[in-house]
Amino acid sequence: MRINKFITQAGVCSRRQADQLIKEGRVLINNQKASLGDQVAESDQVKVSGKIIKPVSQKIYLAYHKPVGVICTTDLSKKDNIIERVQVRERVFPVGRLDVESSGLILLTNDGDWANKLMHPKFEHQKEYLVTVDKALAAEYLEKLKRGVRLAEGLAKADQIKKIGEKDFLITIHQGWNRQIRRMAEKAGFNVVALKRVRIGKFKLGSLRPDEWKYLEIITKS
Incomplete structure (x- = not known):
């Protein structure tokens, strides 16, 4: 098994984030610094940031209403990190990100493969946001x-957009570029x-109040 997949199956983070940890030298295989593409056997010892990790036996999925000010990081040294807000026994990580000034739906899990499918651009999962701006919304x-x-990454456009107030609109996108x-x-x-995410794919914020979370029932193919 590739080292990045092993890390995701241990519920540490997504594969993309695992690759970054490897590049930063924070992953050891049998006390040797890991490289991208390394293979891991069942008998190998793997450490991430000094902690031994093992694949999880039970996968969990959570929906959380992130308030403004909470940071989407697994770094427990950061004040107002999301992990301390979601009090579960299992190690989980946020699927994607939602910037600190924004609120709304974010998913957490220990299932790295599921997270990768939600985040990877090729799957084009839509995300819907409620947006309030600083001036009246003219049609233009x-x-x-x-x-x-045009942004630095390329052409960014709305899949759907709907005005719902003088300064408020709903927008749906499938790209996931920063801010x-x-x-x-x-x-x-x-x-x-003000920016609030109200939907990720088929998952909706619904009646979750700020700082509330709930378990999701997910059926995945083995």
Whole structure:
């Protein structure tokens, strides 16, 4: 088994995040620094950041309503980290990110393969956000977001967009670039003052209150 897959099956993080840990030299196989692509046998000892890890036997899935100010990190030394807010016995990690100034739905799990399928761009899972901006929404602003605006990563545009108030709209995207909606808004001529994620794929925020979480029942193919 590849080392990054082993790390995900231990519930540490996604494969992409595992690769980053390996690059940073924080992963050891039998007390030797791991390299990308290394293979791991059942008898090998694997450490991440000095802690021995093993594949988890029970996979869990959580939905959490992240308040503004909570940081999506597994680093327990960081104040207001998401792991301390979600009090479960198992080791879990956030699926993707939601910046500290934003609120709303984020999923957590110890199932790295499931997390990878949710995050990988090729699967194009949609994410829906409720956005409040700093000025009245003229039709031209929303039209810019529909047509798309050019960011450093490429053309960013809304899959769907709907005005629901003088300064409020719902927007659906499938890309997952850093602070994407805030940057799109700036390109279109306004600033975001509040951003809440209300849906990831088929998972909805629903009636979860800020700082509340719940277990999800997920059926995965073995």
